[in-house]
Amino acid sequence: MSTMGSGELGREIELSEIIEALSAEFDIEANTHGDSTVTIRLEEGGPAFTLYRTGSFQIRGTESREALFEAKEDLLDALQEIGVEFDEVPFRQNNAVYLADFGTEIQLETLAIHLGLENVEYEPEQFPGVIYRPPELGTVMLIFASGKSIISGTISREEAKKSESHLQAQILQIG
Incomplete structure (x- = not known):
């Protein structure tokens, strides 16, 4: 199974500053998609976090609902650690993909x-x-x-x- 979820920080964010700050604290992979979207991984082989300038985000690549919500907490902790402020963050699981053989x-x-x-x-x-x-x-x-x-x-x-x-x-x- 692979899951996907999305959330909202409730504020706009400056992606170049986020990438720079996260890179100083973590060994992240970052792929920018223009100036309004970036996809990062906080750990090699870990879930993919797509962040949007608007403050919304998506998480893909976890193997269970529980792991999806743990990944959300990891992302929020990392953002708080680099000084990004936000209030309550609404988050929900949007999809899951199951494999059968x-x-x-x-x-x-x-x-x-x-x-x-x-x-x-x-x-x-x-x-x-x-x-x-x-x-x-x-x-x-x-x-x-x-x-x-x-x-x-x-x-x-x-x-x-x-x-x-x-x-x-x-x-x-x-x-």
Whole structure:
């Protein structure tokens, strides 16, 4: 699983000053995207923090909801340590991506027909997988010929497991 969340500092920030101050305190990686956005990592291989001049931020690349909220605290602690002031910071988990491996090759054309063309997008010349939106589940699944699948559209591990079980049953039906 990989999670993403976003928050708001409630004030504008000067990104070049933030990068300079964080670089003096931490061994950070920083990639600027113009003068209004920067993506940093406070530790190698750690979550990515995208900061916007407006004071909003996103966190990507944590493996659980708990780790996402811990990463938020790490970011806020680092910002406070370099003197950035802010009040209460609203933050929420926006998305999670779950991975499934069905352990078998999948005939994507056969699967697309079996799942019902009204619930599937399959254009192999555009994308190498089936995009499946089961109407009863509300998730989106990207299914690849290798037997691997990406499940998104929910932050609930239980809903992702339900989607995985549903897809497993469909794969077993087509043999």
